Amino acid sequence: MASEVAAPAAQVSPAELTEYLDKIFPQMHAQGRAFFIDEILPGKAIVRLKAGDSHLRPGGTVSGPSLMGLADYAAYVVLMGNIGLHALAVTTNMNINFLRKAEAGDMIATCRILKGGKRLVVMDCEIVREGSDDLIAHATATYSIPPASFKG
């Protein structure tokens, strides 16, 4: 089912976007760098969380907030990588289903744009543990792009 964005207006490379985000959003890495941009594709992005001890909850599995943070970051990346460097775009809604437990390791979020409007961008994200096809979590996120968005 083709839900990719037809003509990505402002696609940037993972390295360019990482450099940009490091500048405007240094808090992301306040506790060490854990999030990495693997790929930016038309209408899509792949983002990685190297989940270590600090991301675990009782029982030794990756915590809900860590996975929510990954989905939210991946949605931000696919938006910035495809629609433009809207630093001030904000999440207005996120819904996430936690499907399977995962131990510490690399969590891979594949996030795609379901609808890229001028004001609202809706995305979904599938999260797996590297090396497995089993879904750990599935999220949908809506971002709102402010009218006078500063574009870096």
Add this chain to the structure above:
Amino acid sequence: MASEVAAPAAQVSPAELTEYLDKIFPQMHAQGRAFFIDEILPGKAIVRLKAGDSHLRPGGTVSGPSLMGLADYAAYVVLMGNIGLHALAVTTNMNINFLRKAEAGDMIATCRILKGGKRLVVMDCEIVREGSDDLIAHATATYSIPPASFKG
């Protein structure tokens, strides 16, 4: 991303499932038959709503509750078609994003199982208007299978 169910235990044909549902759930068609099962595949089902005047809202577009009804029915069908004839399975959560307006016509829901547990089954559904790839709506649904589910 492979999220299909590995070994569909109880796959039935669209005609068999339609006959079964007509028997246990005649209210579905109280206002005339509008919902049709197109295909039942491993971990997946395709269900159709022939949206007519009674499914429209002000502005002439297919109403939210009609699309929610389609997503809910498609989720029920993929569960029954793949996991077993759990007539008493009930929706515990549904989240739906309405992405584009659609005029009356055939709405096609493609619903797949994200996680098929013994108690909870999580699915997502993509809805398009026949002949277009643009997503009209995207839903995730969770069904709960009661412990002593009667299996027809």
Add this chain to the structure above:
Amino acid sequence: MASEVAAPAAQVSPAELTEYLDKIFPQMHAQGRAFFIDEILPGKAIVRLKAGDSHLRPGGTVSGPSLMGLADYAAYVVLMGNIGLHALAVTTNMNINFLRKAEAGDMIATCRILKGGKRLVVMDCEIVREGSDDLIAHATATYSIPPASFKG
């Protein structure tokens, strides 16, 4: 917790709003009148579904789509009753949790505005069966008001 709207700009009575909706949205009652507006209050509305046989699912309980339809209608009513007669306002997101089963009878939705912006209005709805305090369902809904909304 005060989340009411401070100054409802366009509050109308249940009778006025019912008359208006009958005109612009006659499909609501195509299968007989089942939805009724009980009260419109500041930032709040109470709407009733007289759930009969056609609203039941296997097992004899009120169906998910019937309750989603009630929540969606109640959200529309609280928006129209408080923010203005935006007939073309559309649902962009709904999330609903089904908490308890309910047999046929009067379902009462109490819906309040969590945030009434110019473009997006977010509401939540609690649904009980008349005479009981137990929640049957809880929903949150977001409506988008189109820029050039016709106001009847």
Add this chain to the structure above:
Amino acid sequence: MASEVAAPAAQVSPAELTEYLDKIFPQMHAQGRAFFIDEILPGKAIVRLKAGDSHLRPGGTVSGPSLMGLADYAAYVVLMGNIGLHALAVTTNMNINFLRKAEAGDMIATCRILKGGKRLVVMDCEIVREGSDDLIAHATATYSIPPASFKG
């Protein structure tokens, strides 16, 4: 609308629960203590996030993942404080609407149990900035209690 739990079976004090959580969930405070339990009431809990620089996103407002983490923690607290010390209870679904921006400061989550079942517990959380009644965010969360939950 009375949705409180009738007879909280296992209510504990904020100090007792804090001590217990410090033992089983030390990662919560790996970056310094930011989450505090203010009150545990029947069917309800009030939890505080002292949002500092590390919780901000571009634009200087409290980040979505910080608020999701607060809602998730508050839901865990109301469950543990009312239903029992189910350390291994896990989030299965969270839906959150971000309603207004908030600058750094104390975020207060009031979380109540909508349905406290033996297996699934559904809660909602309202988040405000201390001293204001305006909702910053509204979340619903579902926790699943594993069959053989260790109770500390």
